[in-house]
Amino acid sequence: MHEIIICEKPKAAEKIAQAISPNVKKRKYNKKVSYWEIEEENKKITVLSAVGHLYSLTPVNPKSKVFFDLEWAPLYEIDKTKKYTRDYVYAIKKFSKDADKFIHACDYDIEGTLIGYNALKYACGQNTTANISRMKFSTLTKTDILDAYNNMIDLDLHQVESGSARHVLDFYFGVNISKSLMHSVRTAKKRFLKLSAGRVQTPTLSILVDREKQIKKFIPKPYWLIKALLNGEIIADHEDGKIFDKKRAEEIFDKCQNQNALVDEVKKTETIRKPPVPFNLGGLQSEAYGVFGFSPKKTQMIAQNLYTGGFTSYPRTSSQKLPKSLEYKKIFMQLSKNAEFKKHIQDLPSELKPNEGKKKDAAHPAIHPTGVLPDKLSKDELKIYELIVYRFISVFCENSKLESVKTDLLIADEKFNFKRKRVSYLGWLAHYPFKKIENENFLDIKKGDIIKVEKICSEQKETKPPARYNEASLIKELEKRELGTKATRADIIAKLYDRKYISGKKIEVNQLGENLIDTLKEYCEDLTSEDLTRDFEKRLEGISNDKTTQEAVVNDAEKEVKAILGDINKNEADIGDKLYDAYQQSRIVGECSCGGNLVMKYSPRNKSHFVGCSNYPECEITYSLPKGATFLKKTCPKCGLPIISFGKPRQHACLDPNCGKDNTKRHVVKVVGVCPDCGKDLVKRSGRYGDFVGCKSFPKCRFTCSLEELKDLESKSKK
DNA sequence: GCAAGGTC
Structure with a gap:
């Protein structure tokens, strides 16, 4: 057997x-x-x-x-x-x-x-x-x-069919619609543009577009904050907070001039702050983003490495639970071999009980250290490892206590107040170095005291539009809406950046992203919202409990997708035109001295991006870009070109590496050889990283090499 | 070239 x-x-x-x-x-x-x-x-x-x-x-x-x-x-x-x-x-x-x-x-x-x-x-x-x-x-x-x-x-073969159907449906909708979008651009503009749509990525982009639209249509409303300055170190706020009525604001301001403040009440409260809960993947990604600025994808890759190395547990978990069977004591004993960890572990209560979160996972517990201490880790790996270890320790620690004092004041008969808070008992806060502790000064003030008011201020402010998402907050939103899975969310967001639909740390939607959603809303609205995911779930559940078959579901989907593709096809010239124009729009980085637009271009030959003019070939100006360069929303005060950020550590400079220097240098032409690609002259040029050799007929011919390589070329051609 | 889902 x-x-x-x-x-x-x-x-x-x-x-x-x-x-x-x-x-x-x-x-x-x-x-x-x-x-x-x-x-x-x-x-x-x-x-x-x-x-x-x-x-x-x-x-x-x-x-x-x-x-x-x-x-x-x-x-x-x-x-x-x-x-x-x-x-x-x-x-x-x-x-x-x-x-x-x-x-x-x-x-x-x-x-x-x-x-x-x-x-x-x-x-x-x-x-x-x-x-x-x-x-x-x-x-x-x-x-x-x-x-x-x-x-x-x-x-259970119904479950198998259900799973299989999910793959088929995602392929039908995702691959076919993506292909038809790319085909539209090819038909309309004879260009290749990598485009994609899918059950998860498209609704995700749609969430960002909605936010973008909210921000654009937002009309700021003025309001006033009235504050009283007391004793040089107290700033008390008027009880009403944001005052939208200008007259009322003026009334308070006038009334409170040259008055003393009477302390009406001093209220002390103590609140308990429980330790944090153990990390699941989303929690780790969010914390690593907040503390180190790591992208969720980067955190996920590092967590995977730490897991493969045997230092931390399985990362793709949604659990916030640490079952007893993990044998916490053993893990802490092993971690204690590290002197730093030991300092924190020795303070743990004798009875170990973790503060767990609500979320569960069928296959894995929350992310925790295994006890095996790593010896060689990269800087970033060490950061994530320590984050996991200290989080693990802190969930077993005592509550911390927060003390706060709210002081109510009367100035004229207007109510003002100010708050102070401090940590009265550190508890877990002493063992989780990634959380900032704010301790404010407490004052010796009692009810009935009279305090001199130094100044009354009236600050005019404006209401602000909703905040943009960042990668961490977007992952949280996806978790909330149950879009994608713990293992794929970071990849989906990375894909949206890669397609140039979105950009920036505070995520902005580019023209291309907005246009794509507009287009898809017209041809298959369901794909732009969670509806398709919910719809899939219903159909797949039908297969699982034998109410329908895989064949029926797949056949229906085929009909639906074919109808959508038919609609897109009929309008492909228009769709392709608009998508490509939107793409062009999002590539503009600045204005060229000839009046055209400076746009990002890609050289497949050099496998690198550079900046060229939209009036090419009439205007032949180009600028090379250092690796990893990004454009800031600033322009150079000397020449008006955009400012770029590049290198490690990041430095800022004008797009033109010769800006401010003797500009003629760039155009001094000294023939140093013959181009092996096109036969024209090779000339010495200077770039951001020093001198190099390039073809004179650039950009028609994009041959470049270093001065050393030129010598090799010469010796070869002599042979 | 295209999706979303698993995992080293």
């Missing part, structure tokens, strides 16, 4: 193998892929692992114009960056050859069910469920795993 257990990921496979038998032997396939063998009296068990999806949907006919005929193919054949999945597939194929029982032990959710099913079907060659059983567990603890192993259930 030979049993095969297929798990979703290596870490889960290890836990499952260890839970089933203490006599498990860990082995390696091809030196890379781990698998586990258990030998019992009359049965052998081999525990194998996938690495997430091993198979992916792909068009049967990749050359067709639209994709409605899809099939599953190995991921390593489709995506070059996923080559590592090949060994996992091969290992499953090899060790399952002589097996007679197959156990599906992937995460108990829709994607997990599909991952295991595809592995069993395509790698193990199981075309029926006759020899397949399913383990159902909600955590990867020994008791849960053993319980699942001893009480296996049948594989």
